[in-house]
Amino acid sequence: MARSMGSASVMSAAVMGLDVRPVSVEVSLITGTPIIQIVGLAQGAVREGRERIRAAAAQMGLHVPGLRITVNLAPADLPKTGAALDLPIMLGILCAKGDIAQDALRGTMAVGELGLDGSLRSVRGALPIALYAAADPNVDRLLLPSANLREASAAEGIELGASESLGRILVALKNGGRRLTPALLSPARGLPQDETPAAGEFDLSAVKGQPVAKRALEIAAAGGHNLLLSGCPGSGKTSLARCLPGLLPRLALPEAVDVTAIHSVAGLLSDGAGLKRTRPFRAPHHSISEAGLIGGGSRPRPGEASLAHHGVLFLDELPEFGRRTLEALRQPIEEGQVRIVRAAGSASFPAEFTLVAAMNPCPCGYGGVSGRCRCPDESVRRYRRRVSGPLLDRIDLLVDVPAVRWEDLAGKGPVEASAAVRRRVSRARALASRRQGNTNARIAPARLERVCAVDRGGHALLRKAVTCLDLTARGYHRALRVARTIADLDARARVSEGHIAEAIRFRGSI
Numbered sequence: 001m002a003r004s005m006g007s008a009s010v011m012s013a014a015v016m017g018l019d020v021r022p023v024s025v026e027v028s029l030i031t032g033t034p035i036i037q038i039v040g041l042a043q044g045a046v047r048e049g050r051e052r053i054r055a056a057a058a059q060m061g062l063h064v065p066g067l068r069i070t071v072n073l074a075p076a077d078l079p080k081t082g083a084a085l086d087l088p089i090m091l092g093i094l095c096a097k098g099d100i101a102q103d104a105l106r107g108t109m110a111v112g113e114l115g116l117d118g119s120l121r122s123v124r125g126a127l128p129i130a131l132y133a134a135a136d137p138n139v140d141r142l143l144l145p146s147a148n149l150r151e152a153s154a155a156e157g158i159e160l161g162a163s164e165s166l167g168r169i170l171v172a173l174k175n176g177g178r179r180l181t182p183a184l185l186s187p188a189r190g191l192p193q194d195e196t197p198a199a200g201e202f203d204l205s206a207v208k209g210q211p212v213a214k215r216a217l218e219i220a221a222a223g224g225h226n227l228l229l230s231g232c233p234g235s236g237k238t239s240l241a242r243c244l245p246g247l248l249p250r251l252a253l254p255e256a257v258d259v260t261a262i263h264s265v266a267g268l269l270s271d272g273a274g275l276k277r278t279r280p281f282r283a284p285h286h287s288i289s290e291a292g293l294i295g296g297g298s299r300p301r302p303g304e305a306s307l308a309h310h311g312v313l314f315l316d317e318l319p320e321f322g323r324r325t326l327e328a329l330r331q332p333i334e335e336g337q338v339r340i341v342r343a344a345g346s347a348s349f350p351a352e353f354t355l356v357a358a359m360n361p362c363p364c365g366y367g368g369v370s371g372r373c374r375c376p377d378e379s380v381r382r383y384r385r386r387v388s389g390p391l392l393d394r395i396d397l398l399v400d401v402p403a404v405r406w407e408d409l410a411g412k413g414p415v416e417a418s419a420a421v422r423r424r425v426s427r428a429r430a431l432a433s434r435r436q437g438n439t440n441a442r443i444a445p446a447r448l449e450r451v452c453a454v455d456r457g458g459h460a461l462l463r464k465a466v467t468c469l470d471l472t473a474r475g476y477h478r479a480l481r482v483a484r485t486i487a488d489l490d491a492r493a494r495v496s497e498g499h500i501a502e503a504i505r506f507r508g509s510i
């Protein structure tokens, strides 16, 4: 007859998308065949955890002879994957066995993967878990691997107990458990200030010439406008695009937390990494799948669109991307988020990014340069048609990027640095935010004319553009939004003729 030899429960958490759900790890020991049984919809990684737990226990001399160990992970309907439950399961077993007092684990949540030697390895989603723990009144301490400490430190109001091994955690728990916590790092420390260039960021001063494209980047940054750069290979489209993150206002702490959390659940933070300090710049290859770009997988993972949240998504050689892939991008562009529905549960990821697309003017790349292009008209039309349609509706600035001139390359005159542009951009964004609560790119067509008060000269020019330049309704809205941003950069309440004239020039040759 089986006899109960003890039981215990330990708090832990599972991550689904960016959402964190509490998991209760309940352990009971009964006499019988020695076996570890894990129930509660344990998927592959949890079953493998059984082996890791057995090995780590043996390594540390923590044998549990002659006892049947049942581990129940509740709630049962929550899919639990990943190895983050190793640590709480191990603590639960030791607590049930009487090696740790249940009191020592009161108010304590634990996550961590066990190595076979008893080491603690980093887990995905440590920052979202720490944020969850900080908000849960039942949790006042989070035990986690040292490799996740800097990342988790961005969550305020939770005590973090980090260790690189199970052994150190056990020693601390047996001694009252309040010795693990190192000095907390200030989460905002190291966020780049406005004037300092951030590590790895491209500065506008390094790009020679291209005054029109640089101006377009400033307008894009100020209004949150998506843009398309069209130009020959070697004209510097990629360098220009890379400058955009540094023209946007510096990441505020809550934004940095968002960006870091997304990279954390994607498994893209290296061990010991702290908060992401700079705006993301993601440049996926044109062979990327729909799931890679938007997100997906049976256990939903963020795609490039979400990894670019609060930053820039750069699609080079836009016509080479799959048509379906590009169409899937419409939803995140319109809603600023991605929703992935799976049998195992749904997840949503934020995806507010500025899109920068680039393309050659024709298949050979030299269209527009007299004498060098040999592409038949029909192939040029077909090439350009691939990017027309729904995605183009969401791009406000179409910019022709000419080949760089010799005078610009050789020129030694002063070139404006990103910091100066960023100051103007921040002022313009503040005006738009006070006026309508969002960026100019997000003004709905119905509100457009009210928000963009155009003076008489501006009206006359718009009328002329609609008739003479054959401006479509789409082109008209685009010009108005861009003109609003140009007026904001100029700190003017009304949009005037000069603003409209400049906006109309960004119609590209598509």
Ligand SMILES: [Zn+2]
Residues within 6 Å of the ligand: 362, 363, 364, 365, 366, 367, 373, 374, 375
């Ligand atoms: Zn060509």
